Amino acid sequence: MSGFRLSTGGRIDRNTLLNVRFDGRRLKAHAGDTLASALMASGENIVARGFKYHRARGIYSAGAEEPNAYVHLRNESRLEPNARATTVEAFDGLISTSQNSWPDVRLDVGAVTGYISPFLSVGFYYKTFIGPFSGTRFWMFCEGFIRKAAGMGRGMKVDDPDSYDKVNAFCDLLVVGAGAAGLSAALTAGRAGADVILVEQDFELGGSLLSQPQRGETDDWLEKVKAGLKDLPNVRILTRTTAFGAYDEDVYGLIEHVSDHLQSPQNHQPRQRFWLVRTKQAVLATGAIERPLVFGNNDLPGVMLAASIQTYANRFGVLAGQRIVVSTNNNSSCQVAVQLAQAGADVTLVDARPHVCEVLAETLAKAGVAVLSGKAVICAKGRRKVVAAMIVPIDSCGKATGLAKRLDCDVIGVSGGWSPVVHLWSQRFGKPRFDEASASFVPDIRGRETVQCAGRMVAAQSLEDRINSGKSTAKSTLKALELKPSRKLHPKTPDTVLDTGWAKDIGTIWAIRDANDKTMGKAFVDIQHDVKVTDIDQAYREGYVSVEHLKRYTTAGMAPDQGKTSNIIALARMAELSGKTIPKTGTTTFRPPYTPVAIGALVGHVHGHHFAATRYSPVHDWHVENGAVMTEAGAWMRPWHYPEGEEVLRDAYIREATHVRAHVGIIDVSTLGKIAVQGPDAAEFLNRIYVNGWKTLQVGQLRYGVMLREDGFVMDDGATARLGDFDYFMSTTTANAAKVLAMSEHLLQTAWRDLKVHVTSITDQWAAFAIAGPKARDLLQLALSGAEISGEQMPNNHFVTGEIADTEVRLHRMSYSGELAYEVYVPSGFARHVWTALIKAGEAFDLRPYGTEAMGALRIEKGHVAGPEIEGRTTLKDLGLEGFASSKKPFVGSVLKGRPVLADPARETLVGLMITGEQGALPGSLIYSTNRPMQGHGEGWVSSTTWSPALGKNIALALVRKGKFRMGEDVQVVNHLENQSLTAQIVSPHFFDPEGARQNA
Amino acid sequence: MIRINCPVCGSRDENEFTYGGDANVVRPAMDEAETGPWLDYVFMRDNPRGPHREYWHHVMGCRQWLMLERDTLTHEIGDCILARGVA
Structure with missing residues (x-):
């Protein structure tokens, strides 16, 4: 292959020259090119090296199915591995480098692995390292090398400088694919007033119509439809956007490549945007991918999918070579051959079928295409690129029936039929159905009310069929949406002679072998993962017959291209070997994503600080201002310790804890879970959910309680105060607040619906500060007005209401530290006001704040249990809390706590x-x-x-x-x-x- | 992604909800003193292929416990009602 730019034609802007580089070399690129078309126009034959044998590889296709042309894109922190050159839009400043080769694709040292290839057979690693070497030092020694050799491309280990966005969207109709069928569907639904999102992975609308000659009839149709869509404000068109996943309840995942066609994102734009679309109806019009034919050296640069040669010629004005052999088994290649001949190439059409239909034969002859019937290419000749094709007469299975003849050429186009892109449909609904007429897997459309498929995806053949299937599927979605189709006429459907499709008279062959059923040289099924026909044969001999086993044993279809071109060939070969039909042999499962998706795009802004919500106490700022070192406690930030001078953690907490025992300290416990338990049956509810009794608790009192899970293990502990006859204030540990609330809600809404109780989270509404130490009462007597708190008037487990700094507060007497201690509850909005008032009043008593580390030391000294003890595997008895459990009443877990274990x-x-x-x-x-x-x-x-x-x-x-x-x-x-x-x-x-x-x- | 039609809030994404398990189990009466019924309630579950009645908690919404039927094979969601409204 030595591609070159034609003097005219192509949907490119020849006046705009872009600075595009590959391995340091400047390419001839124009706006409208892809990296692949620029590479081809610049005569770059070898763009990659094979995964296993490091054989030279060239551009193979013109779309998302590309198995070969994977490159590193950009550099430094923006380096992106495994970028498909065929879908990378050329931009000014584009830097690309080859991957999987050293020092260079043109001279790759790794190519020597080709000589030891007999040892790299299928299952080599399994067989070598399972058995005697498993887990040995020898395996450990080899592992590093194997891991280094595995995988494609190089990852980037520095932070991604770009940002990613996420959008939640809703619509009536999602149309995936803007080819003839998708555009027709969008126009039909859009004109009826439906809220439509039209998604196209390319940067231009048109799909396969873009591969047709410029300014032809199809362009006329395309321009009119595009104009029609532009007039509809209810149609959102997303180009450069891939619908990668279809999920339950008609949810679709899209990736919009907002800035991937630029050197770097501009104007604070994200690099990519992840759309999560919830739609009522969907029309999938995702087209079809051409299938290869397999023969010896079919991975040689210059062997390409036939229709992609047409795409390069018509869309990009690049002719892949001067002498082109097209090896086909179906009618779709006739158009390719004719248009390439018209573009100036010397074209030979090698048709596997014994006869070519007369109409086509005439057109081909008129265009100057030489036609060889009943023949196929059995082997490509050349070392670094195609120099000739060996052509043999074959039978209907692809076996040679005569001697091979050499035909000099620089490009071999292949077409073994087409595979509808059933991925999205199959992700949701399972295995597709094999359609004998078109020899392809198509969606099994029975009984799917919200998803319709159109165009080539359902093997619609002529352009007219594709346009009509788009219209009719859109109309059936309108029925479901209760909208009326508009009477406005669509543009006239163009009529082209060679618009044949692939289905009619397809001669189903897959691989061309000699009379002994052997391929002539290495014949690849999966070009990207270097899986050969002989590897499939070996897998079959060794019993890996199931499609899923075949895939995993040979790794066919497991590379970044996910076998878009290869899966069906592997399947067909296995069917051939086992003497079964293709549908009986099965098909692999399609899973999202359709094409690789950057993890960063799914993450969006949810990383670093935004990975999870952070909860702050209403007094948080005071802690920070006063030098607290903060620590994470679940979602909360809490003061860990308040170092003075050069103190480290140990010095600080020892000083703080000592101070509490000697004087008085204050700690922010606003993070405690707080739940309002209200209603006439509140006491009964507490009696059931806590192990201890609650019916005797009087208004003005509080009580420590322990809760079990239903299975009898301890769940949580905390104190609950009775504020009024039917009004209780429950506190839980910081960690278990959500769990306690959810369980309470569950019991009240399912099993205990007779109880008249409401539970409401009030954690954020109330701040709480514990004041502990021998001087705690003295301090509060000064700071608090409106309540008597002497030892007699306010013993332990009682509360009062009063005022601190003109703010109404509630004061609980309860100790966690083992000192004389109180908890001040104050509405969050007044928290800092009250806290600072307490700090000020505390000056006379040497009040000091203390953090969670000192709190931990104090509670351990007292033997109070906390999270490390209530860890889900401990019982009341284990923790010495069995004394709390009432024997007079049942409670949650009361029976199962008695299980023998x-x-x-x-x-x-x-x-x-x-x-x-x-x-x-x-x-x-x-x-x-x-x-x-x-x-x-x-x-x-x-x-x-x-x-x-x-x-x-x-x-x-x-x-x-x-x-x-x-x-x-x-x-x-x-x-x-x-x-x-x-x-x-x-x-x-x-x-x-x-x-x-x-x-x- | 499952969408659940909450009777209070309307149709919402599954990530607003937490799964609450099998809704066919019935909690024994509070005064049930035998271990057997409690073991059944806490530990014993069927694992059907097909329709399954289950609890979901609209934890990021109205905080109601909901009961709905989900097909474990197809993820199709049937009618969704408030658990407290079950007769």
Whole structure:
């Protein structure tokens, strides 16, 4: 092949020269070119190297089906691997480089693998590394090389500088594909007033009409239809947009390549836009892809799909070569041959069928096309490009019946029929149906009310048929949409002599072999993944007969092109070998995406900081302004510690915790889940959902409670206050707020519909601050007005309402730290006002804020359980909370908590660990007996750990088998990941002030 | 993507909802003291190929628990009603 630009013709702007480079070489590119047409116009024969054997590869097609011409596009952070040159629109400044080759496509060192190719047979890696070498050092040694050799293109490891957008869209009718059928459908529906989205992957509308000669009858039709659509504001036209996926309930995924035809996105535009379209009806008019014929050296640069040669000539004004052989089995190639001859090429049509129909024969003869009937190309000759075709007479199966004759040429066009693009349809509805007449898989359209298929996709043949199928499918969607078709006439359908389609008289052959059924040289089924006919044969011999096995064993159809040209040939070969029909042999499953989709486009803005919502306490800014180091707690940001001077975390939390025990501290606990439980049956509801009793709780009181899951494990704990007769204020842990609310809603809306109760999340409406320490009451007595809070008037588990800084607040008395402690509840809008008022009032008492690390140390000293202990596998008994469970009433989980496995006395139970030495234990460390060998998972694990300021020791909470009965025992605390081994003594988890004298002060 | 026609909010994408499991199971009465019925309720599920009655929670919407029929084979969604409205 040595392509060149014709002096006239083509839908390109010859006045605009673009700076386009391939491997550093400047190409002759105009606006309207693709990278592939520019490569061809510049005489670049070799654009890639084969995946396995590194054989030279040229441009094979002119569309999304391309198996060969994959390149690196752009460079540095915008480098994009596996860009299809055939669909990359040429732009000024385009830089492309070859991939899968070194140092260069023209001289590829990797090509030596061709000489060892007998060893690279199908299943080579499986057979070599499963068996004696599996998991050995030899495999480990080879793995690096194998992984390096695998895959195509090079990934980019720096951040993507571009942004991606996401759009949610709705419409009445989505039309996929803007060829003759799609355009007709869109015009019909648009004129009827439907809200239409028309999607086209190309940068121009027209589909295969763009491959027709310029200014012909078809162009006239195309221009009129385009003008008609432009007049319709209810038709949205998206070009450069691929519909890659069809999903349930008529949802479609589209990728709009907003800026991929530019060097970089402009004016804050995204690079790509991901559309999620929910439509009432869809017309799929996705066309068809030409199928290859398989013969020896059919991967040689210069072997191309026949119709793509026509596309390059008519659309881009590029002739792929001077002497063209077209090897075909169907009528669609006649038009190709005639138009190429008209463009000035010396064309020979090699038709596998014994006779060519008279009308066509006449036209071909008139155009000067030489016709050879009953023959096919059995082998391409040439080393780096086609120099000749070997042509043999064949029988109806593609086997040679005579000797091969050499015919010099520089391009071999192939056509083995066409495959309708059934991908989107099949993604939703399953396997397509094999249509014998057109020898192709078509949608099985029975009973699909919301999806219609039109045009070549349903093997409609002539242009008239395609246009009419677009119109009629659109009309049937209008019926469903309850719209009336407009009476306005469509442009007149052009009438072209050679507009034959492929179906009539197709002579179904797939691969051309010699009289002994052998291919002449390497004959590729999947050119992109280097899968040969002989590989399919081997898979068959080894029993990989099922299509899905065949695919995975040979990797046919598994490359980025997903076998758009190869799948059916592999299938046909397998059918031939097993003596079954093609439909009996089956077809592979089509899954999204149709063409590769950048993950970044699906991600859109949802990455980094925007990956998930961040929740902030209403006092967040104060913490940041006052030097808090923040930490993530689920979705929330919480103050971790407030370092002073050069303090690190350890210094800061020890100081903060010590301060709380000696003076008074304040911590923001606004992140606690808060749920309003309201209604006449609220007490009954609480009685059912908590393990403890609630009927005796009086207005003005609050109570700590524990909840189980339905299966009997502990779910959550927290305090609930009774604000009024029918009004309760529940608090949950920060982590489980959503779970508790969802479960409450579920029970109330399904099983307990008789209970008159509402649950409402009020987490965001209320801020909460805990004030803890010996001077907490003194401080609050100063800051709070309108309520008496002395020890007698306000004992533990009571609340009052009052005012702080003229703001109404509620004050709960409850301790988590083990100190005299209160929680101030204040409406979020006043949170910072009250917080700062408390900080100011606290100056006289040396009030200091403390963070979650100090809070953790304080609660571990008290043996209070939290997330690391309530982790979904622990029971009331395990945690020493069984005393809370009422035996007088049923509650959620009350029966299943008694299951034998949950009541087993050998279970791990909560204990304290007093660690020996200066080093603290790491959470997750395993507990081993000192007198037994250190084996397996040990006899328990460390859940929470801290250095205790109050005790001056490293302590930990742990769950240890039969822990309750092992007080005083010495154990080993081992962390295998960090190679740490400590000794510790099992003690009560209530390390500090076990009687609770301090909190009851 | 499944679209669910919430009786309160209208037709919405599935990502507004969380799946709530089999709606055929019936929670035993609160005073049920036998373990068997509770084990059935919590753990035992059929895995039908075809229509399946199930709960969905409109967690990003009206927060109602819904009951609908989904075909596990085709993902077709049948009528959707409020769980609290089931007779």
